[in-house]
Amino acid sequence: MSLGRGRTQFTFNVDSLGFGRGEALPASALVPSPLFPPLQFRPVPLPTGEEVDYMLALKQELRASSKILPSHIRPGRVKIDVDRYSDKYQSGEPKHSAVEWNPDWSRLPRELCIMGPKTRKASECITAITLLHHRHFLTFAIEMAFFHCWFQQTLEKNEKNQSEGEEDEEKKKTGEEEEESGEGEDYDEEEFEEETDYIMSYFDNGEDFGGDSDDNMDEATY
């Protein structure tokens, strides 16, 4: 804009730049400034004392106990790689926390109300019946065979323990009926969960094997 006659003129007080005219320019930066520049002054050490220690302990306790409370909601289990047949029979629900969570539904809007205990049973009932339908053909033969074998056994044992056999029969019948009505939480989980005929460890797909052996193992594993 303004042509300097003979010498360049700056429009501002050049001293404030920090270097005089004619001197070497400061070195130009070739890289962005570091993400964690070295600290010029070390920070003051944390306060210590009984109060501080107590609050620290409180904080850690609060954190630990809030993980157990029912208000800590864990996400559903994510499928890792391939779908496995055993997934259907392994429980996907995390264990119930020790304390049941029953908020006061009258204080929350109605639309937030997820199924109460009664409707849950109804929906379980529905799913159980549909399961039954779908697998009806597959399991029918197996069940018939199973029932037949069992019946033979009870006939053999009939003289020894007649009443016991009847009780077993009733239990088995009610066991299957309970499954159908969706209330069966009393029976042996190992055997009867999800209407399979196999014990639950049958579906153990071996993913947990080898993880528990941290003991001193002198012999080599093959």
Place this chain on the structure above:
Amino acid sequence: MTAQEVRLCALLLQEHFGEVVEKVGTHLLRSGALNLRALVKKSLCVLVQHGMCTFGPGRRGPAGPLEYRVSCERILYMLRYPRYIYTAKSLYGDTGELVMEEILQRGQMTMSNTVRTVADRLTQNMEDGQSTDYNDVVTAFSRLVETHFLQRFSEVPESPVGGKGGVQMKMVTWVQELQRKPNWSTQRWESRAVHTHLCECIYPQHQPLRCNSTPPALSPQACGDEGIYWQVNVERFHLHFRHQAIISAVASKLDQTSSEIVRTMLRMSEVTTPANAAYTQAVSANEIFRAVPPSYNISRPILDQYLTLLVDDPMEFVGKAGDSGGGMYVVNLHRALANLARATLESVVQERFGSRSARIFRLLLRKRHLEQKQVEDFAMIPAKEAKDMLYTLLSENLVQLQEIPKTPDHAPSRTFYLYTVNQLPTARLLLQNCYKAVGNLIDRRLFETKENKRHLEKSQRIEAILGSLQASGAEPAQLAEVEEMITAPERQQLEALRHHINKLDSSENQVDETIFLLESYIKSTSCSR
């Protein structure tokens, strides 16, 4: 809500309530108010239960779907829970501490539920054969309510029978409603009849331990106070913390006796001063003289001298409001907060940039606007270094540059450039930095835990094995063998990890104290406008 606040909220939610709630909460925070379509219902319930989310009629009016609003502040208060619990402990003992802990963890609870849980916990910690008197717990609870540390959870808007559709808001006078206790006034808790009734509520089948009446056939739930939920009144705690800050500032600036006088003044005017007032109600010197604790043995003329000293102090904690009654004195709350915030800012600059930069900063705070030459002269620092420091502070945005043009074309040679520091925007900037700092601390702690997850799990398993062995009465040789399963370097690593996590947690608590101070200051300036 700024980005740093949202990030910190997300981390806190994730820690206490799990990932699902964290995602829901963050989503709501980022997008304001939303209706129900995209959200997981249960996480909303959790947030509403804890008072962090409110719902009400939406934008389309009462006929439209409900809208949910998450309060960022309320989530950030989760950082302060240990401080609330510690205060309750120092004021009301272990019982008060447990009551506060229960209610903080659950969000809201009925009185009978709380009393029951706390008594159970106390009994667990006692030796066998002893039991907790419910009276103690009830007394602690009612004292917390009377001093307003606990309050009623506010009424919910009614939802119509149809389920869908609108919501009617009940207009209630919040303050009275919040303090109203159920039909059982707390005085009745002490009477014998009510005491037995409470015992019967909690122990219908078992033998009541301290009551002599026979338990009638009452169900455990029907205690007469369903629907009456109590929550923690955080505002009252904040008031308490503010007073504590002022008292300790006076103690460190002057001496213990003056801090006692200020404490007395604050205590006397606690109930009469409205919240967020700029200064307390005036109290006369005569009243102060009567109310000061006798252990300090202050005579009347000495009290007058102390009061004059407090009034003349440049910090202006105490002001004189009149001459009746031996002199009317007030505590200047907002001014005290501003001074505390200023001291915080100065100490931050000092610790980060050195004492000479702090000198420049203090100079600019006092003198408001200064040219570069004047800064160098007043601060008595050589020009080159002063320039350097000023530019560093400028690049960190702690100092601002103000142009005052002499000519309309803003020519640089004919413009004044003045350096200035504005306390309020700088405080806001530092507050955001604090949020970022706590976010970083939590991140680092999670990272450390994840890195050493294997070690931690192994040590937990070994502890469990040790515990079960000890319970079943094993020999010391077996115990030693199990203990040896953790090698020495692993033990060292675990020790170091524990040390790091403790340090990070402690730092969070410490930063939260600064956050509280800066927040109070910023809130006080917005109130006085």
